Amino acid sequence: MSSRPPVNDWATDFDHTDPRWMNDPFPIWDGLRTRCPIAHTERFQGAYFPSRYQDVRDISYDTEHFSSRRVIVRDEKLDPPIPSPPITSDPPEHRPARMPLLPPFNPKAVERLKPGTQALCARLIDAFIASGRCDAATDYAQHIPTRVIAHMLGVPEADGELFRHWIKLALEEGIHDMSKALQAVGEMTVYFRDQIAKRASQHGDDLISYMLALRHDGKPIPEDKLLGTLRLILIAGIDTTWSAIGASLWHLATHDEDRRRLVADPSLMDTAVEEFLRAYAPVTMAREVVKEVEINGCPMKPGHMVLLSFPAANRDPEMFPDADKVILDRQENRHAAFGLGIHRCIGSNLARMELRTALEEWLKRIPEFRLEDPAGVRWSEGTVRGPRQMPMLFAPEVRT
Amino acid sequence: MSERNMMKVRVEAERCQGHNRCCSIAPELFEIDDYGYARASGDGSVPPALEEKARLAMKNCPEHAVRLTRQD
Ligand code: HEM
Ligand code: SF4
Secondary structure, three states: OOOOOOOOOHHHHOOOOOHHHHHOOHHHHHHHHHHOOEEEEOHHHOEEEEOOHHHHHHHHHOOOOEEOOOOOOOOOOOOOOOOOOOOOOOOOOHHHHHHHHOHHHOHHHHHOOHHHHHHHHHHHHHHHHHHOEEEHHHHHHOHHHHHHHHHHHOOOHHHHHHHHHHHHHHHHHHHOOHHHHHHHHHHHHHHHHHHHHHOOOOOOOOHHHHHHHOOEOOEOOOHHHHHHHHHHHHHHOHHHHHHHHHHHHHHHHHOHHHHHHHHHOHHHHHHHHHHHHHHOOOEEEEEEEOOOEEEOOEEEOOOOEEEEEHHHHOOOOOOOOOOOOOOOOOOOOOOOOOOOHHHOOOOHHHHHHHHHHHHHHHHHHOOOEEEOOHHHOEEOOOOEOOEEEOEEEEOOOOOO | OOHHHOEEEEEOOOOOOOOOHHHHHOOOOEEEOOOOOEEEOOOOEEOHHHHHHHHHHHHHOOOOOEEEEEOO
């Protein structure tokens, strides 16, 4: 991204793909919140950046002026945008696209996946614990959501590499190069068509079979919508959850007191998981302004995008006392990591289960650990934030 | 404690988006339907020993859908 002009003023020329923003966005957001709560940029063909919780909330609830038809801020706009219902749907189409997806992700369904997830985490740890080191991002965190969603969809767990390649194309490289995003869509479409064809003769109890069996007014979901939703479910759950697990481990590796406290008192896990989700919320979404509107005194123009930063909202000190501190037993925590309003993350129960299980299994076996080299941590690019490389050292487990 | 001063909890269905925070904090007081949306268990009466949990559930609902009232 060295070809992009450097940012001089975050309030009038912000760029969320600037390396300073990606590596440590928090001071930038804090500055904006006091100086210019709704920043603007002419980059990305015009975009706004609200940094206060209340403004993020108002926009999330206002589906009349803010459309989800585009949910990623890119250099170019694809016209028409590629639909991935329900995340790209507005009312009234949103509800019918969303409702049938909810039962497979409800708390009871997710609880049934817990034992398998525990076993998966244990196997991953077995593979590196004797060496006393691992890359917590690539040897551990990334495999958990990849394999869990592969299992749910009923596709080979070994295809995880392929999924991550699509995600990188769609969500990272695709911000500046639309052809990469389109390549990902094309390849995923071929992949899922093949999976659908496989189920013509034999339905399983997987999510793809479940979706093929859905009927609305007696008719199955049209193929283009079905493919859009399958691409969404594959993409939405992987690097998001990977980021949440990775960022939580990063925090524990760099904060000795919190790590020891959580190991000594596992009953803190309920509030700790919510606090990690608040402080390191991985997902920033977007909306397109479709009708002239004013938010917090700032007029917004149709056609411009809004970078909808749940992570910045979660750091607003007006909403969260000591917002910049991780408080493992924070009692009041209305964080917005999974969004607010009608698009609340469908996978929130699953993501919470995976995050909690990943931390529990890790801390049980590896209570003491630290970064091999703080400068060796590489954070992601794009609007899902988390560590992508994170070499970690710990005492090797001696098997007796 | 008389029936009169009993705390009651209620979920505003049109606000609830199924974050499931209420039920994980106070499983005694909430039920989740197949779609993940919450409602108060039974008639919503909160025994005195659970009042603190009910307050926490209210204060952690991101959609402000949990309502507490006192009967009087
Ligand atoms: C820690 C992990 C995760 C985070 C932080 C996260 C965050 C979010 C956020 C903020 C939204 C709201 C989008 C908006 O308002 O435009 C969302 C929507 C969504 N998420 Fe997640 N997500 C995570 C994991 C997952 C998982 C595991 C899945 C399932 C496989 C998933 C599936 C979805 C879907 C389908 C939507 C669209 C819902 C709708 O538009 O009605 N997510 N997610
Ligand atoms: S926490 Fe709030 S939004 Fe979530 S299920 Fe409970 S009432 Fe509904």
